[in-house]
Amino acid sequence: MSKKQLRNRLENLFANLVDNTVEQPPVQTSLPPVLKPWNWETDENGCYTVCEDTITAYLGYSPAELIGQSLVSFGLSDDSASVLQNALQQNHFPLDITVVFLSKKGNPLPARLTIFKKLGSTQLNGGFRGFVQPLVESEPIKPPIVKDLPSEKKITNEIKPSSESQFQSKTKKPASPTTKTRQKSVLERAGIITVPLRKRQQEIGILKIMADDEQRRWSEEELLLVQEVANQLGLAIENAELYAAVQQELNERVRAEQEILRRNKDLAALNEIGQQISRLTNRDQIIATLQQALVQLLNCRNLTIALLASDQQTLTFPVHTVESKPQPLQPRTLGNDPISYIIRSREVLRINQDVEKALSGRGITPENPLPTALLAVPMVTAERAMGVIYLQEFEQGAFFSDIQADLLSTIASQVAIALANADLFQEVTSALQAIEKRERYQANVAQAVATLTESGVRGIPAMLGFLGEAAQCDYIYFASAREDEQGLHWIVTDHWIAPQIRPGSDLVVRQPLSAALFPTWASALKEKGWFSGKPDDFEGREREFLRQRGIQSMLLLAVPGNRDIPSFIALEERSPRLWQNDEIGVLQVAADALSNTFVRQDLLEQLRSSLDETETLYKISHNLALAGDYHEMVRAIAGGITDEKINRIVLVLFDQSDQLSTPLLRVAATWHSGRGALPPQINSDLDYDTFNPLISIETPVFYNDIFDLSIQPAARSSLEAMNV
Structure with a gap:
């Protein structure tokens, strides 16, 4: 067979292989679909305690089957288990490695395993948490089939384990087939050809070809063909790994972008909530805004907001919802419940499993109904605790993440400051109102006085x-x-x-x-x-x-x-x-x-009356001094009288011819106001025996009533006859 024929066969052999593995499709502008990760947590012994049910879709295991199994052995290939155990012993966190999981049916699943230490943990026995990101699997590598080779020839590919990492950076490009240095074939014995498989100048396995006829002698052209097949197969493996690495990086980038977008959205919402709360000065409005924010960010259906009264001993509950339905909760004093524990300890409490055991271990009396997970965060200022935000979940498998705890802690700090400012504002307002009220009273009372x-x-x-x-x-x-x-x-x-x-x-x-x-x-x-x-x-x-x-x-x-x-x-x-x-x-x-x-x-009035009397007496005295007879004297006296009830004045003189004779009481002058009975006739006489007791006195006497007991009956009768 000529070299030209061998070259044509070789090109036909790798035609499909290059299409499937070597030729990488150009990266599209749209991102590839992202496989859904699953979150997990372990206890201090490295055994699973929490796992999302997403694992079932990839490995076939339910979360219940995973609970209690070891992180470094269960569901991992032997090589991956060894690599993971060595990585954990390095104690460098966070840890991000690529491992191969084995499904329930034994199928391999490459995935990216990210591991964090739990909050507050300083040693291995603190437990771990993290997530698993499945990777997009590359197409399986098919061994080349040479159509023109004799049927009695068999091709086997034995790949030896390599100490090099499974995936390489996409920036490294494979060497061109035309420049690749060809390795010589090894004829172990007649009928067998062994050719090393190399990737980036490192041996990763061998390609062994055995003929049915042990006496088979391989030609030079066939040896060259096998050598070229080994070279192209190494390039195909390298390109497949590069393609898988690109897919993995794209998946991680998309996942990171989605996480960043979600965190940015949460931070934007948190910033907006903080601005809204900072502008409020009323406690009821602050609590209403807080409830709305928690429902929006955390989708909490079982929410309790407890506030500590001014006496620092009584808890009030402005918000208490069960399955998103508000239920009133009466005020109570601090006790041994979870909220009272948070008030005293001022620490964040997050429990995702064995709630009753965890509460009892802290000396807390569990409440009914018992949740499957809870998250409680105190609202604390520098001086005192203001209250507690308390979230509960009752569904199996529900849990609260560290991100949710951090987010809720930030909100609680903002609300605590807002409540303290609202209290201070109310105190200042009350003081100003008291000052304004006092000034109003003082000003108006001063005006009244x-x-x-x-x-x-x-x-x-x-x-x-x-x-x-x-x-x-x-x-x-x-x-x-x-x-x-x-x-x-x-x-x-x-x-x-x-x-x-x-x-x-x-x-x-x-x-x-x-x-x-x-x-x-x-x-x-x-x-x-x-x-x-x-x-x-x-x-x-x-x-x-x-x-x-x-x-x-x-x-x-x-x-x-x-x-x-x-x-x-x-x-x-x-x-x-x-x-x-x-x-x-x-x-x-x-x-x-x-x-x-x-x-x-x-x-x-008394002074005015006294002055009037003095003035009247002076006027009467003056007129009396000017009077020429008795009649003028009586008129002078009448001119000083202001009481309209007095309508008569009678001037009576004693007339006695000698000392032995009986004195006569003779009317010398009279005055009449024109109203009532007339006075006695002038020069008429009054009975001496009758009136002498009334007028023969040393000091003036006023009788308010003629029926006065000091007036004798005869005098009273005479006065009545005179219409007095």
Whole structure:
């Protein structure tokens, strides 16, 4: 056979082989499909404790069959098990190696195994976690079939294990077949040819060809053909490995990009949630935003948000959902439950298996129903614990990852800061409101006192208006204490109604209030000086009086006077209100100012009356000095009288001729106002024996009533006859 014929056969032999293995298709712009990985965890002994059910689709094992098996032996080929054990002994993490798994049916599955140490673990006995990324399998390498070789020839390919890594970087390109150095064939004995298989100048196996006829002699052309087949087969193996490496890198890149996109999405959502929460100053709004964020990011259906009250002993539960349905949970004191444990320890609690055993090991009393997995994160500031975010899962196989724990911890820190800021904002707001309230009271009460000082009792309506602005109540009135034949009672003389109350409201008090019907009010005002309450605090007429007018709370301030019971200022509200001591103290200043105003008014009236009397006496004395006769003297006296009830003046003189005779009482002059009975005739005489006891006195005497016991009956009868 000529060399030209051998070359043609060789080209035909590798035509399909090159199409299948050597020629690599150009990388498409679209990424290849990504095989789904599965996550797993082990205990301190390196035995599986958790595994996702994705493994069933690749290896045929269920997660239950994997639990308890060894990480370094179960489901791995012997070589992969040895490589993995050596890699773990290096103690360099994270670890990322390529291994071959054996399915339940014995089929190999190349995969990328990524291993991390668990959080808090410093030694091997801390356990591991990680994931397995199946790799896209390359097409199987088929041995070349030479059509023109004699049928008695057999080709076998024995591949020896290589210490070189299974996959090489895609940047290294195979050597060209035309430049590859040909290796010489080895004739072990007649009928057998052995040719080494090489990949990148390293021997990876042998190609042995045996003839049925042991006496067969191979020609030079056949030896060259076998040598060329070995060279091309080495190139095909190298190209297949490069193609698998490219596929693996593409899969890892796609998986990394997807993970980055997911993490970026979570970080963006987390950033948005942090911004929303940081702008809120109300606890209810912060908790509502937190619940919405947790459902969005973690898809939690069993969520409990617990807050620690200001007494640091009571837990409240603004959010408690079971299977996404809200259920109320009553407040309770700290106990031995998981939430109380988190409050005390301030540590993250993540349990994905044997929940009851794990809780009991920490001295925690498990709660019913018992979850299959739980994640609890404290909301802690630098000073104190604010609360706990508590997630539970009840489905078998459910678990919480480290990424979820980190994400929830970040959210909890942001919420704790937001809650602390909200509390601080509320404290500052309350302080500012208290200052504003105090300034409002002081300013309006000062105005009220100034008004009373300037206007006296005429300023009472304006004073009530200032008190209404200060207290911001619905109705204020002043009830003056009076006493008459009906006894002690109060009469409303002035009032103020808030602008929002319609005119003619039932609030206005129009009838007198008898002190006998309001004994609680009278007693409290007299003894304490003020009294506050609501309708249920009273009985009888007092309760009925408030309920009929729709009053829910009131404050009475005593205004002492010259009677047994004081007058009072009443401040009433149609809604429940608790009057504070500082409010009462400031308002009492106004009530005392009003009491002082009445005292000043009485003194002023007395002074005015005294001045009027002095002026009248001076005027009468002057006119008497100018009078020329008795009639002018009587008219001078009448000119100084302002009481309209006096309608007659009679001037009686004693007339006695000698000391032994009986004196005569003679009318010297009279004055009549024009109303009522006329006075006695001038120069008429009055009976001496009858009137002498009345007028023969050293000091003036005023008789308010002629039936006074000091007036004798004869004199009383004479006075009645004179219409006195």
